[in-house]
Each structure stands twice: as structure tokens, then as C-alpha cells.
Amino acid sequence: MDEKLCKYVDDLFADAAPTKTAVELKEEMIQNLHDKYNDLISDGKTQEGAYNIAVAGIGDVSDLLDELSHSDLPGSPYQAEHNHARAKAAMLTSIAVMAYILSPLPLTVLALIGYAHSGRVGVPIMFVLIAAATGVLVYSSMTKPRYLKSSDTMIEDFREWQSDAQRRKSLRRAISAALWSVTLALYMIISFATFAWALTWIIFLLAIVAEAFINVFFTLRK
16 A cells, blocks of 8 residues: 555656655655554554545645646746745845844944943943844735635645744744844943953853754754
């Protein structure tokens, strides 16, 4: 029966272009079919009944296969839509990164010129820039439309997973950028306040530990 399931999936993907995404989807579909078939057998279904129920849960793959087959072709609507989304994300990310990089600049300049109230003026400006940059990244992540399943099939599950994975990746980048910007801000503030430059670099080690915990959290969540 395993060979029959594999042949069924092979027939579905017979006309699909062998792109990386198509191959990954095919392998994932075969594994899911095997797991679902074995679960149905464990529940007392017959081999033929379990097979029919498993393959019926795949759903209509024609639209998805057509999308996968043309997504890598230059000038295709799928590629154009993908390029537009990437260009928008790249622009917003560039603006956010620029704001992060420039955030310590007001405090640094005011401190170097000897302004008496450099901390009172520079620190709020720095955190405003950090907040604005974080807001841009969060906006970029949240404006990506969340996929809503139209039916309870394997193809719809795949589309939903693909959409959620992209949102998680955007959120992960926003958190990482905010972490390192706040780390840099704290480093500048504490260093200028204490002049203990030989010790304040430890803040970056703490940030590395925090980054590791964040990676573990997103890995477990995935």
C-alpha cells in the first residue's frame, strides 16, 4: 500500500516543474499520507478504506501545482507578485535598519560636543528612533495577509503553514533587530554614564545569550 500511495502522489506531480518547493511539497505529502494511512489502520479501517480516506484528504492540487510550475518563470504573475512583496519588505527593512543604526547618533553627538543635557535630550530621541524602526518591522510583518483555509485538506494545510512560516520569519527578524538596537542603546548610555568601557562590553554577551533563548523559543514553537 505504501507503493500505491507513492504512485498516487507521483501521478499528481507528473506535470509539475521540479522546483525546490514542488519537491519539498511532494515529499511532505507522501509522508503525511503514510502517517494518515497508518492512523486509519490503527483505528480499525480496512486497507482500501484507509487508502481512499487518505487520498481524499489531499484536496484539489491543480491550482497549487500550476502556481509552483510557473512561480520561477520570469515575467509570470506569480513571480511579479513575489518580486513586489520582496521589494516592499526590502524597502521597509532598509528604513528600519537605518533608523536602528542612527538611533545612538544624537546621544553620541551631544555628548561629544559637551552638551550639558545630552542624556535628557539624546536618550529620548534614541528610543523614539528605536520604537519607530521596530514599528516599521512589525508593520511589515503584520500587513502580510494571513491565509484562511477554505477546506480541511492537506493542500489547504500546506498553504496555511507556508503563510504562517513567512509571518514567523518576519516577526523573528523584527525581534532580533529590536534586541540588538536596545543592546547598543544600553551600551552607549551606560558607557557614557560610567565611562567603564572595559566592562560595559559584557552587555553584548548578555545579548548573545538572549538571542540564543529567542532562537530556542522559535525552534520549539515551529
